[in-house]
Amino acid sequence: MSGILPSDAHSSARYRTTEQDTVELQWFGNIQNQTTDFLMQWMEARLNEVGAQSLQKKRIIRVAIELLQNMHHHAISHDSQPKFSIYATASAAWRIETSNAIDPHNVVELQQTWETLKSKCQNELRSMQREKLAGDARSEHGGGGVGLNEILRKANGCVDMNIENQAGIARVTFIAEIPLQS
Amino acid sequence: MSTIQLEGTAKTPRVAFHDSPLSIEISGRSIPENSIAFYTPLLEWVDEHLKAGGTVDVSIRLEYFNTSSSKCLMDLLKRVEQSAAEATVLWYYEEDDEDMLEAGEDYDAIIDMPFRLIATAG
Numbered sequence: 102m103s104g105i106l107p108s109d110a111h112s113s114a115r116y117r118t119t120e121q122d123t124v125e126l127q128w129f130g131n132i133q134n135q136t137t138d139f140l141m142q143w144m145e146a147r148l149n150e151v152g153a154q155s156l157q158k159k160r161i162i163r164v165a166i167e168l169l170q171n172m173h174h175h176a177i178s179h180d181s182q183p184k185f186s187i188y189a190t191a192s193a194a195w196r197i198e199t200s201n202a203i204d205p206h207n208v209v210e211l212q213q214t215w216e217t218l219k220s221k222c223q224n225e226l227r228s229m230q231r232e233k234l235a236g237d238a239r240s241e242h243g244g245g246g247v248g249l250n251e252i253l254r255k256a257n258g259c260v261d262m263n264i265e266n267q268a269g270i271a272r273v274t275f276i277a278e279i280p281l282q283s
Numbered sequence: 284m285s286t287i288q289l290e291g292t293a294k295t296p297r298v299a300f301h302d303s304p305l306s307i308e309i310s311g312r313s314i315p316e317n318s319i320a321f322y323t324p325l326l327e328w329v330d331e332h333l334k335a336g337g338t339v340d341v342s343i344r345l346e347y348f349n350t351s352s353s354k355c356l357m358d359l360l361k362r363v364e365q366s367a368a369e370a371t372v373l374w375y376y377e378e379d380d381e382d383m384l385e386a387g388e389d390y391d392a393i394i395d396m397p398f399r400l401i402a403t404a405g
Contacts, residue, residue, distance in 0.1 A: 134316055138293050141314075155405055156379050159347070163382070166314050166349050173316060227385065234357055235393045244318070244351035251350050255382065 118198075121191035128185040132172040132201075140169065140185065151189075153281040160255045161195050161279050167248045167255075168199045168275055176201040182272075193281050200274040208264055208271050215262050218249055226254050252277060287328055295321055296345065302332045305339040305368065310375075313345055313352040322355035326362055333366035344375035344403075345383070353386070360394045371397040378402040 125147060128140065144165060148158040169185065176183055183201040190196055203211070218226065230250045240246040253260055256277040263274045291297035291311035299308040307329070315321045333339065341363055348356065363370045374390065376383035384400060391398040 134294075137316075141293065155377070156381065159380060159382065162347060166347065170314075170316060170349060170351075227389070231389045231392065234353060234389060239354060240351075244349070244354055247350045247353075 118188055118196070119191070122188040122196065125187040125189050125195065126185075127187075129182065131183055132169055132176065132185065134173075137166075137169045137173065140165070144187070148195075148281075151281060153195075154283055157279060157281055157283055161197070161281075163255045164252050164277050164279060165197055167252050168197060168277070171248055171275075172199055172201050175203055175207070177204055190278065194278050195281060196276060196278045198274065198276045200272060202270045203264075203273050205271045211262075211273065212264060214249060218253055219258075223254060223258065226250050230254070255279075285328070285332060287325065298325065300325065300328050300332075305332070305337045306342075307339060307363070308342040308344075309356075310342070310344040311346060313348040313356075315349075315352070318349070318351035318355045322352075322359065326355075326359055329359060329362045329366065333363060333368040333370075336367035336369070338369045339363070340371050340373055342373045342375065346377075348386075357390065357393070360390060360396070364394055364396050371399065373399050373401055375401045375403050377405040379405050 126140070126143065128136070130136075141162065144162060145158070148161060153161065172183055172185065184199065186198045188196040188198070218229075221229065230247045233247050233250075238246070252275070256279050259279065260275060260277040263276075265272050265274070285302045287298055287300040289295070289298040294312065294314045294316075296309045296311040296313045299306070313321075341360070343356070360372065363372075372390070372394065374387035376387060384402075387398075387400045391400070
Protein backbone atom coordinates (compact mmCIF):
# COMPACT_ATOMS: atom_id res chain seq x y z
CA MET A 102 0.00 0.00 0.00
CA SER A 103 1.59 3.22 -1.03
CA GLY A 104 0.76 6.48 -2.68
CA ILE A 105 -0.38 9.97 -1.93
CA LEU A 106 -3.73 10.53 -0.35
CA PRO A 107 -6.35 12.43 -2.35
CA SER A 108 -5.68 16.13 -2.58
CA ASP A 109 -9.06 16.95 -1.11
CA ALA A 110 -8.23 15.03 2.02
CA HIS A 111 -9.68 17.68 4.30
CA SER A 112 -13.06 17.84 2.66
CA SER A 113 -15.76 15.95 4.45
CA ALA A 114 -18.46 13.69 3.11
CA ARG A 115 -16.60 12.25 0.17
CA TYR A 116 -18.25 8.94 0.99
CA ARG A 117 -22.01 9.23 1.06
CA THR A 118 -24.67 6.57 1.00
CA THR A 119 -26.48 6.53 -2.32
CA GLU A 120 -29.59 4.81 -3.63
CA GLN A 121 -27.45 2.13 -5.23
CA ASP A 122 -25.98 1.15 -1.87
CA THR A 123 -27.53 -1.60 0.19
CA VAL A 124 -27.54 -1.99 3.93
CA GLU A 125 -25.53 -5.00 5.07
CA LEU A 126 -25.83 -4.34 8.78
CA GLN A 127 -26.92 -1.62 11.17
CA TRP A 128 -26.30 -1.68 14.88
CA PHE A 129 -27.82 0.95 17.16
CA GLY A 130 -26.67 0.98 20.76
CA ASN A 131 -23.63 0.86 22.95
CA ILE A 132 -20.63 -1.18 21.88
CA GLN A 133 -19.68 -3.71 24.53
CA ASN A 134 -17.22 -6.60 24.44
CA GLN A 135 -19.88 -9.06 23.37
CA THR A 136 -21.17 -6.64 20.73
CA THR A 137 -17.76 -6.58 19.09
CA ASP A 138 -17.62 -10.39 19.21
CA PHE A 139 -20.98 -10.66 17.50
CA LEU A 140 -20.22 -8.05 14.85
CA MET A 141 -16.83 -9.58 14.05
CA GLN A 142 -18.32 -13.04 13.59
CA TRP A 143 -21.07 -11.67 11.41
CA MET A 144 -18.66 -9.69 9.24
CA GLU A 145 -16.32 -12.62 8.72
CA ALA A 146 -19.16 -14.93 7.72
CA ARG A 147 -20.70 -12.33 5.42
CA LEU A 148 -17.40 -11.44 3.77
CA ASN A 149 -16.84 -15.13 3.04
CA GLU A 150 -20.35 -15.36 1.59
CA VAL A 151 -19.86 -12.44 -0.78
CA GLY A 152 -16.46 -13.73 -1.89
CA ALA A 153 -14.28 -10.92 -0.61
CA GLN A 154 -10.62 -11.33 -1.47
CA SER A 155 -8.62 -12.64 1.47
CA LEU A 156 -6.49 -9.54 2.03
CA GLN A 157 -9.42 -7.16 1.53
CA LYS A 158 -11.47 -9.17 4.01
CA LYS A 159 -8.68 -8.82 6.54
CA ARG A 160 -8.41 -5.09 5.92
CA ILE A 161 -12.13 -4.61 6.41
CA ILE A 162 -11.98 -6.57 9.65
CA ARG A 163 -8.88 -4.67 10.82
CA VAL A 164 -10.51 -1.31 10.18
CA ALA A 165 -13.73 -2.45 11.85
CA ILE A 166 -11.82 -3.65 14.93
CA GLU A 167 -10.20 -0.26 15.42
CA LEU A 168 -13.44 1.64 14.78
CA LEU A 169 -15.42 -0.55 17.17
CA GLN A 170 -12.80 -0.33 19.91
CA ASN A 171 -12.61 3.40 19.34
CA MET A 172 -16.36 3.53 19.96
CA HIS A 173 -16.03 1.27 22.99
CA HIS A 174 -13.26 3.29 24.58
CA HIS A 175 -14.19 6.85 23.70
CA ALA A 176 -17.99 6.94 23.57
CA ILE A 177 -19.58 8.79 26.45
CA SER A 178 -21.90 6.85 28.72
CA HIS A 179 -25.03 8.97 28.25
CA ASP A 180 -24.94 8.80 24.45
CA SER A 181 -28.22 7.21 23.42
CA GLN A 182 -27.45 6.91 19.74
CA PRO A 183 -24.17 5.19 18.96
CA LYS A 184 -24.42 3.62 15.54
CA PHE A 185 -22.36 1.13 13.52
CA SER A 186 -23.39 0.48 9.93
CA ILE A 187 -22.09 -1.39 6.92
CA TYR A 188 -23.23 -0.69 3.38
CA ALA A 189 -22.39 -2.57 0.20
CA THR A 190 -21.70 0.01 -2.48
CA ALA A 191 -22.40 -0.14 -6.19
CA SER A 192 -18.64 -0.18 -6.74
CA ALA A 193 -18.26 -3.49 -4.87
CA ALA A 194 -16.89 -2.03 -1.67
CA TRP A 195 -17.97 -2.06 1.93
CA ARG A 196 -18.58 1.31 3.54
CA ILE A 197 -18.29 1.18 7.31
CA GLU A 198 -19.85 4.06 9.21
CA THR A 199 -19.62 4.69 12.93
CA SER A 200 -21.20 7.50 14.86
CA ASN A 201 -20.96 8.23 18.56
CA ALA A 202 -20.88 11.13 20.97
CA ILE A 203 -17.53 12.14 22.44
CA ASP A 204 -16.38 14.40 25.22
CA PRO A 205 -16.56 17.96 23.81
CA HIS A 206 -13.20 18.68 25.42
CA ASN A 207 -11.57 16.17 23.05
CA VAL A 208 -12.92 17.68 19.85
CA VAL A 209 -10.10 20.12 19.06
CA GLU A 210 -7.35 17.58 19.71
CA LEU A 211 -9.14 14.94 17.65
CA GLN A 212 -9.61 17.33 14.73
CA GLN A 213 -5.97 18.42 14.83
CA THR A 214 -4.74 14.84 15.00
CA TRP A 215 -6.99 13.82 12.14
CA GLU A 216 -5.92 16.72 9.90
CA THR A 217 -2.28 15.92 10.53
CA LEU A 218 -2.77 12.26 9.67
CA LYS A 219 -4.85 13.00 6.59
CA SER A 220 -2.10 15.20 5.20
CA LYS A 221 0.37 12.30 5.20
CA CYS A 222 1.02 9.75 2.48
CA GLN A 223 0.97 6.04 3.26
CA ASN A 224 4.74 5.84 3.72
CA GLU A 225 4.68 8.75 6.17
CA LEU A 226 1.82 7.16 8.08
CA ARG A 227 3.80 3.94 8.33
CA SER A 228 6.87 5.80 9.61
CA MET A 229 4.79 7.64 12.20
CA GLN A 230 3.19 4.41 13.37
CA ARG A 231 6.57 2.70 13.61
CA GLU A 232 7.97 5.55 15.71
CA LYS A 233 5.07 5.34 18.11
CA LEU A 234 5.40 1.57 18.24
CA ALA A 235 9.05 1.90 19.21
CA GLY A 236 8.39 4.59 21.82
CA ASP A 237 7.40 4.08 25.42
CA ALA A 238 4.35 6.35 25.43
CA ARG A 239 0.98 4.69 25.85
CA SER A 240 -2.54 5.88 25.39
CA GLU A 241 -5.10 5.60 28.16
CA HIS A 242 -6.21 2.21 26.91
CA GLY A 243 -2.79 0.68 26.42
CA GLY A 244 -2.16 1.41 22.78
CA GLY A 245 0.28 3.78 21.24
CA GLY A 246 -2.36 6.23 20.12
CA VAL A 247 -2.12 4.86 16.60
CA GLY A 248 -5.66 3.64 16.04
CA LEU A 249 -6.54 6.44 13.60
CA ASN A 250 -3.29 5.91 11.77
CA GLU A 251 -4.07 2.20 11.45
CA ILE A 252 -7.56 2.93 10.12
CA LEU A 253 -6.18 5.30 7.48
CA ARG A 254 -3.47 2.88 6.40
CA LYS A 255 -5.67 -0.19 6.12
CA ALA A 256 -8.38 1.75 4.27
CA ASN A 257 -5.73 3.21 1.96
CA GLY A 258 -6.71 6.74 2.97
CA CYS A 259 -10.37 6.30 2.03
CA VAL A 260 -11.71 7.51 5.37
CA ASP A 261 -13.62 10.62 6.34
CA MET A 262 -14.19 12.00 9.79
CA ASN A 263 -16.82 14.55 10.61
CA ILE A 264 -17.75 16.14 13.94
CA GLU A 265 -21.10 17.81 14.45
CA ASN A 266 -22.67 19.53 17.39
CA GLN A 267 -26.17 18.22 17.98
CA ALA A 268 -28.13 19.62 20.91
CA GLY A 269 -24.94 20.40 22.77
CA ILE A 270 -23.41 16.98 22.11
CA ALA A 271 -20.31 16.53 19.95
CA ARG A 272 -20.91 13.59 17.62
CA VAL A 273 -18.07 12.09 15.60
CA THR A 274 -18.71 10.09 12.45
CA PHE A 275 -16.13 7.96 10.68
CA ILE A 276 -16.76 6.60 7.19
CA ALA A 277 -14.29 4.12 5.73
CA GLU A 278 -14.64 2.56 2.31
CA ILE A 279 -12.73 -0.58 1.35
CA PRO A 280 -13.10 -2.57 -1.90
CA LEU A 281 -13.98 -6.25 -1.62
CA GLN A 282 -11.42 -7.05 -4.32
CA SER A 283 -8.06 -5.36 -4.74
CA MET B 284 8.99 -26.57 34.98
CA SER B 285 6.87 -23.54 34.20
CA THR B 286 4.46 -23.28 31.35
CA ILE B 287 1.80 -20.89 30.19
CA GLN B 288 -0.66 -22.63 27.92
CA LEU B 289 -3.77 -20.70 26.87
CA GLU B 290 -6.23 -21.74 24.23
CA GLY B 291 -7.16 -19.05 21.75
CA THR B 292 -10.50 -17.28 21.89
CA ALA B 293 -12.34 -14.98 19.50
CA LYS B 294 -10.27 -12.09 20.84
CA THR B 295 -7.18 -13.51 22.47
CA PRO B 296 -4.37 -15.58 20.99
CA ARG B 297 -3.32 -19.11 21.69
CA VAL B 298 -0.29 -18.87 23.95
CA ALA B 299 2.31 -21.55 24.58
CA PHE B 300 5.31 -20.53 26.70
CA HIS B 301 7.56 -23.38 27.85
CA ASP B 302 10.77 -23.28 29.84
CA SER B 303 12.06 -26.77 29.10
CA PRO B 304 13.06 -26.45 26.38
CA LEU B 305 12.55 -22.71 26.11
CA SER B 306 9.93 -21.72 23.57
CA ILE B 307 7.48 -18.86 23.11
CA GLU B 308 4.53 -19.09 20.72
CA ILE B 309 1.67 -16.69 20.13
CA SER B 310 -0.88 -17.41 17.42
CA GLY B 311 -4.38 -16.61 16.28
CA ARG B 312 -5.91 -13.22 16.93
CA SER B 313 -5.09 -10.63 19.53
CA ILE B 314 -7.82 -8.00 19.74
CA PRO B 315 -8.76 -7.77 23.43
CA GLU B 316 -10.23 -4.53 24.73
CA ASN B 317 -7.67 -4.60 27.54
CA SER B 318 -4.40 -5.79 26.04
CA ILE B 319 -2.30 -4.82 29.03
CA ALA B 320 -4.26 -7.11 31.34
CA PHE B 321 -3.82 -10.00 28.93
CA TYR B 322 -0.12 -9.50 28.22
CA THR B 323 1.17 -8.56 31.69
CA PRO B 324 1.50 -12.20 32.91
CA LEU B 325 3.29 -13.06 29.66
CA LEU B 326 5.80 -10.25 30.18
CA GLU B 327 6.40 -11.41 33.73
CA TRP B 328 7.01 -14.96 32.51
CA VAL B 329 9.61 -13.69 30.03
CA ASP B 330 11.41 -11.70 32.75
CA GLU B 331 11.48 -14.70 35.04
CA HIS B 332 12.43 -17.44 32.62
CA LEU B 333 14.87 -15.79 30.25
CA LYS B 334 17.09 -14.20 32.89
CA ALA B 335 19.24 -17.33 33.08
CA GLY B 336 19.93 -17.24 29.37
CA GLY B 337 19.47 -20.09 26.95
CA THR B 338 18.25 -20.23 23.42
CA VAL B 339 14.68 -19.47 22.48
CA ASP B 340 12.58 -19.15 19.37
CA VAL B 341 9.80 -16.58 19.61
CA SER B 342 7.11 -17.66 17.16
CA ILE B 343 4.40 -15.16 16.29
CA ARG B 344 1.67 -16.22 13.90
CA LEU B 345 -1.19 -13.76 14.10
CA GLU B 346 -4.13 -13.24 11.79
CA TYR B 347 -5.43 -10.08 13.45
CA PHE B 348 -4.07 -7.84 16.17
CA ASN B 349 -5.31 -4.47 17.32
CA THR B 350 -3.08 -1.48 17.88
CA SER B 351 -2.99 -1.89 21.65
CA SER B 352 -1.80 -5.48 21.19
CA SER B 353 0.86 -4.20 18.82
CA LYS B 354 2.34 -2.20 21.71
CA CYS B 355 2.16 -5.20 24.02
CA LEU B 356 3.89 -7.40 21.46
CA MET B 357 6.61 -4.78 21.23
CA ASP B 358 6.94 -4.80 25.01
CA LEU B 359 7.31 -8.58 24.93
CA LEU B 360 9.93 -8.53 22.20
CA LYS B 361 11.89 -5.78 24.01
CA ARG B 362 11.88 -7.90 27.17
CA VAL B 363 13.23 -10.84 25.21
CA GLU B 364 15.81 -8.62 23.52
CA GLN B 365 17.01 -7.30 26.88
CA SER B 366 17.14 -10.73 28.49
CA ALA B 367 20.16 -12.99 28.71
CA ALA B 368 18.69 -15.41 26.19
CA GLU B 369 19.79 -15.83 22.60
CA ALA B 370 16.52 -15.36 20.81
CA THR B 371 15.30 -15.59 17.26
CA VAL B 372 11.93 -14.16 16.23
CA LEU B 373 9.94 -16.21 13.74
CA TRP B 374 7.25 -13.95 12.28
CA TYR B 375 4.75 -15.96 10.22
CA TYR B 376 2.41 -14.29 7.77
CA GLU B 377 0.09 -15.60 5.08
CA GLU B 378 1.75 -15.10 1.72
CA ASP B 379 -0.97 -12.77 0.42
CA ASP B 380 -1.09 -10.69 3.59
CA GLU B 381 1.19 -7.76 2.86
CA ASP B 382 -0.12 -5.90 5.90
CA MET B 383 1.18 -8.58 8.25
CA LEU B 384 4.45 -8.67 6.32
CA GLU B 385 4.80 -4.89 6.78
CA ALA B 386 4.08 -5.24 10.48
CA GLY B 387 6.83 -7.85 10.76
CA GLU B 388 9.23 -5.61 8.89
CA ASP B 389 8.47 -2.79 11.30
CA TYR B 390 9.18 -4.95 14.35
CA ASP B 391 12.35 -6.19 12.67
CA ALA B 392 13.48 -2.59 12.13
CA ILE B 393 12.99 -1.74 15.80
CA ILE B 394 14.14 -4.92 17.54
CA ASP B 395 17.80 -5.89 17.52
CA MET B 396 17.45 -9.65 17.35
CA PRO B 397 17.62 -12.21 14.55
CA PHE B 398 14.25 -11.90 12.86
CA ARG B 399 12.86 -14.26 10.23
CA LEU B 400 9.85 -13.32 8.15
CA ILE B 401 8.21 -16.57 7.06
CA ALA B 402 5.47 -16.70 4.43
CA THR B 403 2.89 -19.44 4.80
CA ALA B 404 0.19 -20.68 2.46
CA GLY B 405 -3.06 -18.73 2.94
